[in-house]
Amino acid sequence: MKIKALKGVNDILPSEVNNWTYLENLSRRLFSQYAFREIRVPIIEESALFTRSIGEQTDIVEKEMYTFVDKGKRKIALRPEATASVVRAYLEHGLDSEGIAKLFYIGPMFRGEKPQSGRNRQFYQIGAEVLGSDSPYQDAEVIDIAIEFLKDLNLKNYKLHINSVGCPNDKHKFSQTLKNYLLDKKEKLCASCQNRYERNLLRILDCKNPGCKSILQKAPDISSHFCSDCTEHFTQVRTSLDALDIPYTVLPHLVRGLDYYTKTVFEINHKGLGAQDAICAGGRYDTLISDLGGATQGACGFSFGIERLLLAAAAEKIAFEKEPAQAVYMFSFGQKAQIKILALAQSLRKDGFCVFINHEQKPLKKLLRQADKAAYKFVLILGEDELSQGVITLKNMQDGTQQPLKLDTIADELNKILRK
């Protein structure tokens, strides 16, 4: 029996990988301009890291996290996100001694959700975290990177939604108000929200169920519970976004599903994606560093889902980098010619060409079919006769024409033909 990939866990095939590297390289370039440095944190961590940071009673920890007990009886989790790991590494390696740490990461995350378009069990994120800053202007700079990234990708059909969830004190007061408001409406909420009512109240505000949505329309806003510090913080974030010419909409019920968010939260949604339309999510998490054993310090960040960015790009018909233009497919007949093309390909590569050599001795037709299937537009063929005449045949796969090129001047001749 053939073994297949697990459900919700995808291969990223060679034909797709160019898009991935394009995105990754673009983000690396952008992050370095903002003086963010890359960090690579492990894929496995102690489960406690996530239960403590994301929250015991969140969907991620309760239902979606992949955990196992290893041979040393340690409870281990595959990271469902990277923020907690970045904070752990920051504390473990004393990065806080450098003052503010501006970091980014790229890599796979794991959640056992029901797979659907834009939602896999192994999915990839590009994320940024700033640790050690309380400033609302830092929130604005973080949002600015996210928006610049989308601009660099030429995406257009996205919207930035922002809100503030206040400090833990405000959150707590608001929870009481919301609880009272929903008390006599509890029965009308969907089953998950009835469960959330007891366990994770604020998540009710995120519910997409139309019944819940209409009940919540008249629910009080968290902003009415802000202390003066949180009010001022949110005002400064918005003022900065205005100054940066970044359009946004304030969604008073945007709370995000993780326990650790405080003050600013945001989401960037793309209209080409259907139900799972968030391509980026982030916010401030001022209690996380101290929750994980550090001093009280502010922090904020975001993450992009790479799969969703690619879906958004596809929806906008944006094509990223193609195969290198100067690519040739090469094969030969006879031992002498086989050895000759090894050296020939080596020198062409030094001249910047991408050369695929098919070393198999097969009929011409079959080799040409393989070249065509691999989407090469130009093929170089060297037979014993040609070798003795000092030439090689170049076949144009698009129009079927072919011409001899002199072996001595092949790089120049190819340059003229392929780079025009």
Ligand SMILES: [Zn+2]
């Ligand atoms: Zn507050």
Ligand SMILES: [Zn+2]
């Ligand atoms: Zn609901």
